[in-house]
Amino acid sequence: MGYCHNQQYSVRILIMPPLDSPHDTGSLIIYGLGTVGQAIVDDLLSEGVYIELILDRGKGGESYRDIPILTLENAGDGRLIGKTVFIALHNHYIDINRLHAELLAAGVTRILTPVNLPELAPNARTRPGYWLDPDFNYASHQAEFALMRDLLADEISRSLFDAILAYRQSGNIAACPAPSLDDEYTPNSLPRFAEPLRIIDCGAFTGVAIHKFLKAGYEIASFVAFEPDPANFAILASRNFPIDRRICLPLGTWSTTRQLSFTSNGSMASHLSDNGDTTIQCVAIDDVLNGEKINLIKMDVEGAEVETLKGMRNIIEQQTPYLLISAYHTSNHLFEIADLINSWELQYKFYLRVHEYNTFGTVVYAFPDKQTN
Numbered sequence: 001m002g003y004c005h006n007q008q009y010s011v012r013i014l015i016m017p018p019l020d021s022p023h024d025t026g027s028l029i030i031y032g033l034g035t036v037g038q039a040i041v042d043d044l045l046s047e048g049v050y051i052e053l054i055l056d057r058g059k060g061g062e063s064y065r066d067i068p069i070l071t072l073e074n075a076g077d078g079r080l081i082g083k084t085v086f087i088a089l090h091n092h093y094i095d096i097n098r099l100h101a102e103l104l105a106a107g108v109t110r111i112l113t114p115v116n117l118p119e120l121a122p123n124a125r126t127r128p129g130y131w132l133d134p135d136f137n138y139a140s141h142q143a144e145f146a147l148m149r150d151l152l153a154d155e156i157s158r159s160l161f162d163a164i165l166a167y168r169q170s171g172n173i174a175a176c177p178a179p180s181l182d183d184e185y186t187p188n189s190l191p192r193f194a195e196p197l198r199i200i201d202c203g204a205f206t207g208v209a210i211h212k213f214l215k216a217g218y219e220i221a222s223f224v225a226f227e228p229d230p231a232n233f234a235i236l237a238s239r240n241f242p243i244d245r246r247i248c249l250p251l252g253t254w255s256t257t258r259q260l261s262f263t264s265n266g267s268m269a270s271h272l273s274d275n276g277d278t279t280i281q282c283v284a285i286d287d288v289l290n291g292e293k294i295n296l297i298k299m300d301v302e303g304a305e306v307e308t309l310k311g312m313r314n315i316i317e318q319q320t321p322y323l324l325i326s327a328y329h330t331s332n333h334l335f336e337i338a339d340l341i342n343s344w345e346l347q348y349k350f351y352l353r354v355h356e357y358n359t360f361g362t363v364v365y366a367f368p369d370k371q372t373n
Helices: 033-044 096-105 114-120 138-151 155-170 207-215 230-238 307-310 313-319 333-343
Strands: 028-031 049-053 069-071 084-087 111-113 197-202 220-226 247-250 259-262 278-283 294-297 320-325 348-354 362-368
Touching: 028 033, 033 049, 033 114, 033 307, 084 096, 084 114, 096 111, 111 114, 114 155, 138 333, 155 333, 155 348, 197 207, 207 220, 230 247, 294 307, 307 313, 307 320, 307 333, 320 333, 333 348, 333 362
Parallel strands: 028 049, 028 084, 049 069, 084 111, 197 220, 197 294, 220 247, 294 320
Antiparallel strands: 259 278, 320 362, 348 362
């Protein structure tokens, strides 16, 4: 299944039986030997799983732990026929649907993902992060999932929600929804936002979202951008956006105004962390933007979305802006973000869209019933 654009969402669900033991796989082939891949190989080997071969596009001809490495192309001589392949990748930039099709075409009969790791290695120490949390119990949250599905306002959202749940519980790539790659924050399948936009951008990175609004033809009257990573902020502050009122603040966002530990790496993945390499000042939006006229809030703050929302409740209740909230950093954000906003009884309508591979880039779009300017 390839990816799709705009409204061409596609969902295919194929339920596969669970693994009863590591022996169900016979010999195993690993695809991908990045940081996550190496950790997964180590976990599997430590529990006695036999790994026959590793496939990696950039390391063909090498070896790891005495296991030979080939590229997928070099292994296309029939040696994958009837094999089980474990795709040891967990990121947003590899089209796993396309990779899934390539492996099937090469004769692979079973394909596993990091979701299946606990079945093969119950004592695995690997924690790939983001929405993949081996300690998250989906069965215990069925009531919350049902409520979230009821909140969703269109069939695209409900179909995506069902597919995300099916994929994240089974690891079955056939269930993974293909993303709409070209319209993150400006989804073509939803109504346009009322203009001119007056934006709060939490987790602004280098101004990517502002650029996307401009590219989509939006008039922007103002924006206030928060970005705590120094390298990212330097780029953000230097960009010459054609917008009269621009405020860039080197701050993180949270439910209260306080200092917190932060891992700073100059990428989109810089985030708050108890083991961070630095300390940053975080603010509650209500503390610093009292009286600022806004009508749209975009938020991608690497897992701090719920706390950040709590810190801007007043401004949301007073102005009911559009809310564009990333919901893929933790497993429970798939329902917890919309549930929090809905608990404030502001009559928002909720939509879900996926804009990156592997269910990364999942965004909750909350539209006020009465659009404000």
